[in-house]
Amino acid sequence: MRLTPYLLWSSRCAIYHLLPPSGYSNMAGLASHWSKSKSARLLISNGTRQLHILSKRHNVPEIVQNLAPAGLHVTCQNTRAFHPGITDDSFIFRQLLDYKSYTYTYLLADSTTNEAILIDPVIETVERDYRIIQELGLKLIAAVNTHVHADHVTGSGEMKRRVPSCKSMIAEVSKAKADLKLKAKDSIKFGQFELEVRSTPGHTNGCLSYVWHEKGMVFTGDALLIRGCGRTDFQEGSAAVLYDSVHTQIFSLPQHFKVFPAHDYTGQTMSTVGEEIKFNPRLRRSKSEFTDIMNNLKLPYPKQIDKALPANMVCGIYDDISTASSV
Amino acid sequence: MRLTPYLLWSSRCAIYHLLPPSGYSNMAGLASHWSKSKSARLLISNGTRQLHILSKRHNVPEIVQNLAPAGLHVTCQNTRAFHPGITDDSFIFRQLLDYKSYTYTYLLADSTTNEAILIDPVIETVERDYRIIQELGLKLIAAVNTHVHADHVTGSGEMKRRVPSCKSMIAEVSKAKADLKLKAKDSIKFGQFELEVRSTPGHTNGCLSYVWHEKGMVFTGDALLIRGCGRTDFQEGSAAVLYDSVHTQIFSLPQHFKVFPAHDYTGQTMSTVGEEIKFNPRLRRSKSEFTDIMNNLKLPYPKQIDKALPANMVCGIYDDISTASSV
Known part of the structure; x- marks a missing residue:
């Protein structure tokens, strides 16, 4: 039998x-x-x-x-x-876009407990993101930043005004204001799920990537972009450091892991670790070639940097900026 | 035992x-x-x-x-x-974006046979889409249009120039030029997968939606947008017809089905059938309320329509346009 x-x-x-x-x-x-x-x-x-x-x-x-x-x-x-x-509905995953700064915001939630987190909210789209969170019946527990952005103002502070229980998070070494300071190997928990925090400096000192092992995703901020990477010519940037970060912390993940960056300027919404290892025109090269490329990009000064940097050091809340600058 | x-x-x-x-x-x-x-x-x-x-x-x-x-x-x-x-890798799914016309192009493929189709390619982003198709090692078999667009020129013709085996497809009733004319209940097959063709007129007569039953997705073109819908004031548009299309052909799908529209102007990348039934500010209403709303939108004339419409009637190939207009 x-x-x-x-x-x-x-x-x-x-x-x-x-x-x-x-x-x-x-x-x-x-x-x-x-x-x-x-x-x-x-x-x-x-x-x-x-x-x-x-x-x-x-x-x-x-x-x-x-x-x-x-x-x-x-x-x-x-x-x-x-x-x-993508018919698995144990979780909710939404990729959201700010057309002005080409920034991606990610909403992740456990659909059983409804606990949700937002990665890299943007101040201009907080109202939209808040509406979606309400419509989906989610409880936002954290607004998580991958780093201190130079190209847009974070929505963390504005979102905390609307959802007082929401905690803002950013890397400890960034020295930015936040409810929770993160470092490598920390976990960000929401419902039954968790993200592993990995330190991926090089674009800035405090750049973090977040790995959702269970769902095979990595949120890479500006460390790794689709067929590109964040610039390394200001905000404590270092091409050599970035190269090591990406190779040891991101390219070491399984190749089928989906890459979700903080930006894309070409209209692509995702990549995979395997694709970037093979096709990233900068990072597939040797460290010295990469450093040469990065040191010769001759990029213009970021449009919003003078407004964005001080704001992002204090969660994007303008009241705090005036206080901060008067100190 | x-x-x-x-x-x-x-x-x-x-x-x-x-x-x-x-x-x-x-x-x-x-x-x-x-x-x-x-x-x-x-x-x-x-x-x-x-x-x-x-x-x-x-x-x-x-x-x-x-x-x-x-x-x-x-x-x-x-x-x-x-x-x-989304770690299931029996298939490839990529959502691509044209920043100029806010159009989404979708790349779907069977990762075993590598057969792929593109839904709503845009002429300006054909080069990018072609590069991705090459990098992923896919065989593009079809460029499928949801309708004759008024806001951008289709990339079907340009893509066919690069990939001669690729067939263009559009609704038979649209009277546009294409290799394959589609009608309701047809199937579009790629590898082990297939999309069901549904007729969803109202924005234009020839609007089609494509249902990927197996993966719980529907590609709605301009019939159903996220918390919105396509305009009904030109190109044989009819609010009453659109209302019936959406309610009978899209809202009748399981509520967890993901909605992937042809455009979104607010930076959202997807919705679900259930969300739109509940939250779509126009289509959750009665048919007469919907018709009233649509008849009073007072929208400006579409920017690219005079260029886009004639081009899209001939797959977006400009050579054919001059021929067509001289006939």
């Missing part, structure tokens, strides 16, 4: 939760996940015919263990909900 | 392929999928310890069937590669 018990799961939960490596030892976590989910529906079948739909009141672990010896299966009612790809 | 044989799969293949509803009947397809994949690695374990890594020369179906009675498992070496979410 060959028994093939298995459990498929509907849209709210990743399928790997359902297939613990040693049988059904993790069934309790599974059942708890299921009971919290709004859309999950499971059905029992004998392989050809649906026998019973499981409802919230059932004890899933017990049922599954009893089904196995009887040769019955637990499966998901709607196979479409199963497709991996 | 309780046996729990199961097979996990690495990144190239969706996990549901590995769990056919009635045991391992589909093992042959599975093994063939595995043998084509570059990155897949499988390992055999007894639940606590890795015993053996399967290589390409193994006969996977045979092995799995022999493992089951011995209480052994076949599992994937890198569980991270399994995560659903």
